[in-house]
Amino acid sequence: MFHYFDYAATTPVRPEAAQAALEAMTQGWGNPSSVYAFGTQAAAQVKSWRADVARALGCGAEELFFTSCGSESDNWAIHGALELNRRKGRHIVTTAIEHAAVMEPVKALERQGYEVTWLQPDRRGNIDPTQAAAALREDTVLVSMMLVNNELGTILPVQETARAIKQSGCPALLHCDAVQGFLKVPFSPGALGVDLLSISGHKIHAPKGVGALYVRRGLKLPPLIRGGGQEGGLRAGTEATSQLAAFAAAARLGASTLQEDMVCTAAMKDYTLQRLARDVPEAVALTRGGASHILPISLPGYKSEVVVRFLSDRGIFLSSGSACHRGKPSHVFAALKLPKPQQDGALRLSFSSDTTREDVDALIQGLQAARQELCTTLS
Numbered sequence: 001m002f003h004y005f006d007y008a009a010t011t012p013v014r015p016e017a018a019q020a021a022l023e024a025m026t027q028g029w030g031n032p033s034s035v036y037a038f039g040t041q042a043a044a045q046v047k048s049w050r051a052d053v054a055r056a057l058g059c060g061a062e063e064l065f066f067t068s069c070g071s072e073s074d075n076w077a078i079h080g081a082l083e084l085n086r087r088k089g090r091h092i093v094t095t096a097i098e099h100a101a102v103m104e105p106v107k108a109l110e111r112q113g114y115e116v117t118w119l120q121p122d123r124r125g126n127i128d129p130t131q132a133a134a135a136l137r138e139d140t141v142l143v144s145m146m147l148v149n150n151e152l153g154t155i156l157p158v159q160e161t162a163r164a165i166k167q168s169g170c171p172a173l174l175h176c177d178a179v180q181g182f183l184k185v186p187f188s189p190g191a192l193g194v195d196l197l198s199i200s201g202h203k204i205h206a207p208k209g210v211g212a213l214y215v216r217r218g219l220k221l222p223p224l225i226r227g228g229g230q231e232g233g234l235r236a237g238t239e240a241t242s243q244l245a246a247f248a249a250a251a252r253l254g255a256s257t258l259q260e261d262m263v264c265t266a267a268m269k270d271y272t273l274q275r276l277a278r279d280v281p282e283a284v285a286l287t288r289g290g291a292s293h294i295l296p297i298s299l300p301g302y303k304s305e306v307v308v309r310f311l312s313d314r315g316i317f318l319s320s321g322s323a324c325h326r327g328k329p330s331h332v333f334a335a336l337k338l339p340k341p342q343q344d345g346a347l348r349l350s351f352s353s354d355t356t357r358e359d360v361d362a363l364i365q366g367l368q369a370a371r372q373e374l375c376t377t378l379s
Contacts, residue, residue, distance in 0.1 A: 001315060002315040002316070002317060003315060003316045003317065003358075003359040003362040003363060004317050004354075004355075004359070005316070005317060005318040005349045005350060005351065005355070005359070005363060006317050006318055006319050006348075006350055007203075007293060007350045007351060007352040007355075008150055008151075008180060008203070008293065008294055008319075008348065008350035009319060009350070010202050010203070010208065011202060011203060011204065011205045011352060012205060012354075013205060013206065013207050013246065013250075014205040014206075014249065014250050014253060016249045016250075016253060017205060017206050017207070017245075017246035017247075017249040017250040017253075018207075018246065019249075020245040020246050020248070020249040021207060021242040021243065021245050021246040022242075023245065024045070024241045024242040024244070024245035024246075025241075025242045028041060028042055028045055028241065028245075029042070029241070030042035031238055032045075032046050032230075032238075032239050032241065033228060033229075033230065033238065042239075042241060045241065045245070046239050046241065046244060047061070048248070049244045049245055049247065049248035050064055050066070050244075050248075052248035052249075052251055052252050053212060053247055053248055053251045055251075055252075055255070056182075056183065056251035056252065056254060056255035057182065057188065057189065057197075057199065057212075057214065057251075058187070058188025058189065058190065058191070059188065059189050059190065059214050060217060062217065062232075063189075063214055063215055063216065063217050064212050064213075064214055064215075065212060065213050065214075065215060065231045065232065065234055065235060066210065066211070066212050066231060066235070066239065066240075066244060066247075067210075067211045067212060067213055067224075067235065068209055068210065068211060068240070069200055069201075069202075069208070069209065069210070069211045070099075070101060070177070070179040070198050070199065070200030070203075070211045071100075071101035071211075072211060072224075073198035073199070073200070073211050073212060073213040074099070074101040074102050074105070074144075074175075074177050074198045075101065075105050076213055076221075076224045076235075077144075077175040077196040077197075077198060077213060077221075078102065078105050078106065078109075078142065078144060078175060079105070080196075080221040080222050080224070081141070081142045081173040081175060081195070081196060081221075082109070082114075082141060082142055083222045084173065084219075084220070084221065084222065085141035085142065085171055085172075085173060086141075088139065088141050088171040089137075089138070089139025089140060089141045089171065090113065090114045090115060090139065090141065091114070091115045091116075091117070091137055091139045091140045091141060092106060092109065092110075092114055092115070092116045092117070092140070092141070092142045092143075092144070093116075093117045093119065093132065093135045093136065093140055093142070093143045093144075093172070094106050094116065094117075094118065094119065094143070094144040094145065095118065095119040095120075095121070095127055095145055095146070095156065096118045096119065096120050096121065096331070096335040097121050097125065097127075097146075097149050097151075097152070097331070097332045097335050098144065098145075098146055098177065099146060099150055099177055099179065101177065101198075102144050102146070102175075102177055103331070106144065117135040119131050119132055119135060119145075120335065121154075121335055121336060122336075123336055123337065123338070124152075124154070124286075124287040124336075125149060125152035125154040125286070125287045125289070125296075125332070125336060126154055126156075126287075127145070127154075127156050127157060128157075129157035129160035129161060129164070132145070132157065132160070132161045132164060133160075133161070133164035133167075133168070136164060136165060136168045136170050136172065137170060138170055139170075140170045140171070140172040141171055141172055141173070142172055142173055142175065143161060143165060143172045143173070143174050143175070144174075144175040144176075144177070145157075145158050145161055145174070145175075145176060145177075146158075146176065146177040146178070146179075146180070146181075147176050147177070147178040147180070147181035147185070147187065147192070148178070148180040148181040148184060148185060148289075148290070148291045148294070149180070149289070149294075149332065150179070150180045150294070150332075151294070151296060151321050151330060151332040151333065151348050152286070152287050152289055152294065152296050152332060153287070153288075153289025153290065153291040153292075153293070153294030153295065153296065154287060154289045154290055154291075155181075155185065155289070155290035155291060158174075158176050158192050158193075158194065159191070159192050159193055161174065162174050162192060162193030162194060163193065166193070173195040173196065173219075174193070174194045174195050174196070175194065175195065175196040175197070175198070176189075176192060176194045176196070176197045176198070177197075177198050178197050178198060178199055179198060179199055179200045179203055179211075180203065180291065180294070181291070182199040182200070182203065182204060183204045183251070183254035183255060183258055183261075184203075184261075184262075184291055184292075184293050185262070185290070185291050186258065189214045189216070194214075194216070195215075195216045195219055196213065196214065196215060196216070196219075196221070197213070197214040198211065198212075198213055198214075199211060199212050199213075199214075201243065201246070201247040201250065204250050204251065204254045205250045205253070205254065206243070206246045206247040206249070206250035206251070207243055207246050207247075209240065209243050210240060210243035210244060210246070210247045212247075215234075221234060222234075223235065223236070225237055257353070260353070261352070261353045262292050264351075264352075264353040264355075265292040265293040265351040265352065265353065265355070266292035268351045268355045268356075268357075268359075268360060269292055269293075269295050269351060271357060271360055272295060272349065272351075272360050272363070273285060273295070275360060275361070275364045276297065276364070276367075279364050279368060280299075280364060280367045280368060280371065282299065282300065282301070282371065283297050283298065283299055283367065284297060284298045284299075284300060284342055285297055286298055286333075286336070286338070286342070286346065292351075293350055293351050293352065294348065294349070294350045294351075295348075295349045295350070295351070296333075296346060296347070296348050296349070297346075297347050297349060298338070298341075298342040298343075298345040298346045298347065299345040299347065299367065299370070299371070300339075300341035300342050300344075300345045301341050301345060301376040302344075302345050302370065302371070302374055302376060303344055303345065304320035304321075304344065304345050304346050304347050305320055306374060307320075307345070307347065307367075307370050307374070308320050308347070310366075310369075310370050310373070310374060311363075311366045311367075311370065314362075314366050314369070315362075316362055316363055316366045318347055318348065318349055318350075318363075319347070319348050320346060320347055320348065321333060321346070321348055329343075330346065333346040349363070
């Protein structure tokens with residue numbers, strides 16, 4: 001028996017998604033590019049799965065391109081946007097709390113001579129939309145802003161930024177990393193006003209190894225991989241049909257229960273905050289955020305990595321930030337400029353509709369034990 005609080009890192013695969021993948025591997029395993037019946041049947045399935053994911057996202061099927069993960073989608077969007085706007089400028093705007101899949105390629109571009117404006121959050125992890133508007137220039141060619149921060153749960157002003165770009169007249173394309181927002185908060189790419197938007201399968205109970213990139217209709221994004229012409233000629237390579245089948249199944253189910261899931265995770269978040277206030281009063285909620293499935297807290301005076309390992313030994317699984325940090329200090333928590341004890345003790349809790357009160361009770365007991373058994377730091 002274990003208690004899982006790291007759904008923002010990855011989710012268990014839904015049985016329906018696993019079954020869809022199994023059927024694609026054992027029954028409909030033809031190559032979608034083959035012209036005989038077994039291949040054309042597989043191609044028809046890919047078309048259907050694309051439509052399912054697009055419907056869940058709220059876009060046209062022709063605007064959705066499958067990838068291997070959210071990180072690939074982010075990198076493709078960033079480099080593709082800059083290639084499209086290569087004659088219009090070399091200024092990028094992004095935030096200091098982006099996922100590493102955006103932050104690292106942008107840092108690499110900065111080293112290559114691009115000028116980058118890093119929008120800073122306030123103490124609660126919010127980005128002021130007027131800050132984004134003020135950063136726009138005539139030579140701004142890309143703005144990349146996530147929808148839901150993966151460590152804080154804050155919702156960033158993507159829609160307001162889209163309006164500011166339009167009003168400014170600058171040539172910037174707007175990319176949104178919506179990996180933590182897809183089927184967690186209601187939105188559509190059209191309503192947000194974005195040009196490019198990234199999503200991932202394993203955050204919504206599909207397997208790892210599948211994602212997608214939304215490309216606004218009419219935007220001629222350069223190919224990511226040239227070859228056999230798959231994905232409309234933009235990403236060559238034989239389609240990973242089993243992953244696509246599972247992605248579509250998970251997206252269909254997630255879309256059908258979105259409102260119910262949000263109510264459930266909000267209830268678990270509220271219950272956690274109540275129990276913390278009553279039974280672990282030293283714990284600090286760093287922000288409530290706007291997304292119901294993420295809650296960052298801190299146990300000041302205790303090193304977060306030590307607490308994570310302590311709880312893990314008791315079958316309670318949470319993180320000290322994004323799984324992509326691999327134990328390194330979180331740049332997101334650092335950007336909040338918290339007092340050092342709070343930053344050192346920062347932890348991320350993330351919930352799903354599978355989270356129960358019993359899970360939360362076990363977490364509270366684990367934190368109480370950590371407080372009693374672990375040594376405090378000197379910071």
